[in-house]
Amino acid sequence: DNRGLALASKNHREIVPVFIFDRDILTTLKVDYKRLGYLVRAVALLSSQIRLYCLQASTEEALREVFRVAKPTHLYTTVSYSWSGVERNREIRKLCREYGVEYVEVFDNFLAVPEAIPQRKVYTPFYTEWTKKVDLSETSPENFTVPQLPLPALKDLNLDYSDPYPFYPEDCEKRLSTFPFEKYEELRNYPAVDGSSRLSPCIRFGVLSLREIYKRAHLRSEQFIKELAWREFWYHIALNFPQSRDLEFQVKRRNIKWENRKEHIRAFFEARTGYPIVDAGIRQLVEEKWLHNRMRMIVGSFLTKVLLVDWRIGEKFFMEHLLDYDEVVNTGNWQWTASVGADPKPFRLFNPILQAQRYDPDCAYIKTYLPELSKVPCHMLHDPLSHRLPYHRPIVNYYERIKLAKEAYQQKG
Ligand SMILES: Cc1cc2nc3c(=O)[nH]c(=O)nc-3n(C[C@H](O)[C@H](O)[C@H](O)COP(=O)(O)OP(=O)(O)OC[C@H]3O[C@@H](n4cnc5c(N)ncnc54)[C@H](O)[C@@H]3O)c2cc1C
The missing domain is CATH 1.10.579.10 (DNA Cyclobutane Dipyrimidine Photolyase, subunit A, domain 3)
Known part of the structure; x- marks a missing residue:
């Protein structure tokens, strides 16, 4: 369930799936090695399903290499609403213009389109509006082929990471299918109890489809759905009040x-x-x-x-x-x-x-x-x-x- 891939496969027979380990993020953010370990395993999981090219460079360098080798006509990516994601996508769009590649942004990663919700400063009225806009239409890619290109795969990279114990992306599916959502509201506040979903890394790294999570949970726990909406509330605030990145909202x-x-x-x-x-x-x-x-x-x-x-x-x-x-x-x-x-x-x-x-x-x-x-x-x-x-x-x-x-x-x- 990935809308970018679904749209690309509808429009093109050949696709070059690329994941970039952005060197600028890896170095400047002092990314914790466990977090990188989690990401690497998530990318490995994806690589076991589709042939994925992986580059380790700045986004700009990596894309220049991909453009040089693959000579694509279009670039598909997901719309970003995070502050640094917006900046990064702006750079990518600029680069596409330079190479004459058509840039296509596809909405995903949220249950409701943030712009579709009237501006709200408080969560409860936001939630009322949000529930009206939730879009659960899932997508699946059409058949496509991945050309063999002289680009690296995950195994060719030299990444320094550590085991993300006790969280593994391979466990996300199982956790989702076995988590007792009916008990969530009663147990979620007790830190010694395994009562919250612990799905946050799966959501953060896009290992699970939000639409699938919603469908599994919504008849069993409204409280859980409200938590998913909290995530989107903060993006709603970031979109409407961008100064809140550094400054107090109030x-x-x-x-x-x-x-x-x-x-x-x-x-x-x-x-x-x-x-x-x-x-x-x-x-x-x-x-x-x-x-x-x-x-x-x-x-x-x-x-x-x-x-x-x-x-x-x-x-x-x-x-x-x-x-x-x-x-x-x-x-x-x-x-x-x-x-x-x-x-x-x-x-x-x-x-x-x-x-x-x-x-x-x-x-x-x-x-x-x-x-x-x-x-x-x-x-x-x-x-x-x-x-x-x-x-x-x-x-x-x-x-x-x-x-x-x-x-x-x-x-x-
Ligand atoms: C100071 C502070 C910092 C936080 N920083 C982060 C962060 O960097 N990343 C992050 O994903 N969550 C953050 N949270 C929110 C929340 O604590 C975690 O999402 C949650 O603890 C993850 O555990 P879970 O998957 O078991 O959550 P569950 O209770 O099972 O909730 C399900 C999902 O809903 C979302 N969610 C739940 N609570 C919140 C919330 N308050 N705000 C936004 N989304 C929520 C998460 O995606 C979570 O996985 C923060 C909360 C606080 C108080």
């Missing part, structure tokens, strides 16, 4: 005086805040390169509202680690968590003590990622301010800090 929150204390940032990155639930989250992120959504909110809120650290620092930290990193979704969610973004109400506080008691009641999550605390009674791990733990002392007092945060958020710049 103008009145653009002048918060972040403390950005180095020792706090370091303790957070190194999972030494003294709040076991927060530190367990950072350990999961750093070790597995994935983090449960509840934990993303808890650690994000702790960094911004308790330590008063600029959300951009957290956004970058997640960028360096997350397997499912998506610049638009990550930025939107960090702004949301820091209460500076779209959909700002209420002013959300994730008290790490109450969150731990509620969502990790038997400390199964904390003890998985902080095994050194496995012998400590759970009620003590929940509340490190009331109990002395054989562990780092809390770097700040949540209740004192939250007063400061409220003041900082109220101050006008």
